[in-house]
Amino acid sequence: MAGGAIYPVGYLDGAYIPAGDVRLPLLAPGVTYAASVFEGVRGYVDHAGKGVNLFRLGEHMERLVRSTQILGLDDIPSAEEMGEVTLGLMARNGVREDCYIRIQVYLGGDGEMTARGPTGLAILARPRPQLADRLANGIRCQVSSWRRNTDNASPVRAKAAANYLNSRLAGLQAKADGYDTALILTESGTVSEAPGACLFMVRDNVLITPPVTSGILESLTRDTILRRARALGIVDDVVERPVDRTELYAASEVMLVGTGMEVVPVVGIDRLTVGSGARGPITRALQDDYFAIVRGGRDAPAQWLSPIPDLKETPQ
Ligand SMILES: Cc1ncc(COP(=O)(O)O)c(C=O)c1O
Incomplete structure (x- = not known):
């Protein structure tokens, strides 16, 4: 996830918390056995400079759900819920620039390789300018x-x-x-x-x-x-x-x-x-x-662009 400094607000297992506190436990099979799946989503400043849109967020979240099914990770939030949580994170960080978000579903617990839960959700984001x-x-x-x-x-x-x-x-x-x-x-x-x-x-x-x-x-x-x-x-x-x-x-x-x-x-x-x-x-x-x-400057299916909402429009 190369790029600039990570935005201050992160998300872990149901709560928005300081980004530095988003950590996974060493014994979790998500760490030891790589029982984890993720998505990388980019946000782009709108061509009119009005805000930032996450590109194809909904479909990234649907792919994340499919990845969890293949790996046997149970009890994860729906694609819609994970999309909402992601937009809420970006609103809390007040992002107004091109950016990148890492959304990770991991297997927690204490080390059983074939466990299907507990699963957790971790999200961090950072600025990501284009490399001209x-x-x-x-x-x-x-x-x-x-x-x-x-x-x-x-x-x-x-x-x-x-x-x-x-x-x-x-x-x-x-x-x-x-x-x-x-x-x-x-x-x-x-x-x-x-x-x-x-x-x-x-x-x-x-x-x-x-x-x-x-x-x-x-x-x-x-x-x-x-x-x-x-x-x-x-x-x-x-x-x-x-x-x-x-x-x-x-x-x-x-x-x-x-x-x-x-x-x-x-x-x-x-x-x-x-x-x-x-x-x-x-x-x-x-x-x-x-x-x-x-950047929303040419016709594309409306669901491809998810605007980062203002914090006051975001469920607290
Ligand atoms: C192995 C691999 N292939 C292809 C891609 C491109 O996928 P997407 O366009 O959905 O980001 C990625 C991620 O960016 C990847 O990690």
């Missing part, structure tokens, strides 16, 4: 020698803390070898995703992304890009299909998308240049559209 240089100039990636977790071992469809060991190993290797991040292949050798983002490529003016059965998180940014690319008609076709490693080398554009990553051009892979070696026109068009959408 990375968005404009792109990043370089290494196809990792680590393979993506398989669905029958550690399902990536759940946004589970445990899955990020796999992401971490790939990320560590990429950084040690001088790259910005990794691209991870499935056990069968097709392209899956990056440690914390999904992948799109452009070939012959067709936008292509691996399917949800390629060991990826069912990303909301991926969904946004798929819908927007189809609506904008900027490519001849938009396709979800398995992607071979060498297609990445043959692509005219590659990009990574995710809540944290946003829409970032990939300009090099395995020391080979992608396309022209600079941000391509389709990536640029999708970035421009995405940033207009998240």
Whole structure:
């Protein structure tokens, strides 16, 4: 959760408390056995400067509930309740800038690995400005020698803390070898995703992304890009299909998308240049559209934007 200082008000197990007091007990299986699931949500200042909207909050909370079901975490609040609690936290912090929120459901208790409860909910947030240089100039990636977790071992469809060991190993290797991040292949050798983002490529003016059965998180940014690319008609076709490693080398554009990553051009892979070696026109068009959408400057489904309310309108 890299970024600026954490906002002073946090949330833990039913109460808004000082952020520094949001801590999990060491013996909890949520810590020892990584029996915990989470969401990362971004907030963006409205294009008219009127306030801050959380992007696709409701669907992030629905994915969080699905993740708890896969991990067998019982008795959690509903998606709606967790959304309300999150908005209440941001109101209490008086947030007026671009920001990022981490919402975590964890297994508490005293150490039983297969326990289904007690479960807890922890939320912290911090400012998160956009990284203009990375968005404009792109990043370089290494196809990792680590393979993506398989669905029958550690399902990536759940946004589970445990899955990020796999992401971490790939990320560590990429950084040690001088790259910005990794691209991870499935056990069968097709392209899956990056440690914390999904992948799109452009070939012959067709936008292509691996399917949800390629060991990826069912990303909301991926969904946004798929819908927007189809609506904008900027490519001849938009396709979800398995992607071979060498297609990445043959692509005219590659990009990574995710809540944290946003829409970032990939300009090099395995020391080979992608396309022209600079941000391509389709990536640029999708970035421009995405940033207009998240800031409420272009038509998007109303439920995609959840405004942070004034504190006085928030249940105390
Ligand atoms: C492994 C992984 N894949 C993809 C994504 C992108 O998902 P989303 O667009 O819902 O943030 C994330 C999180 O940002 C992630 O952690």
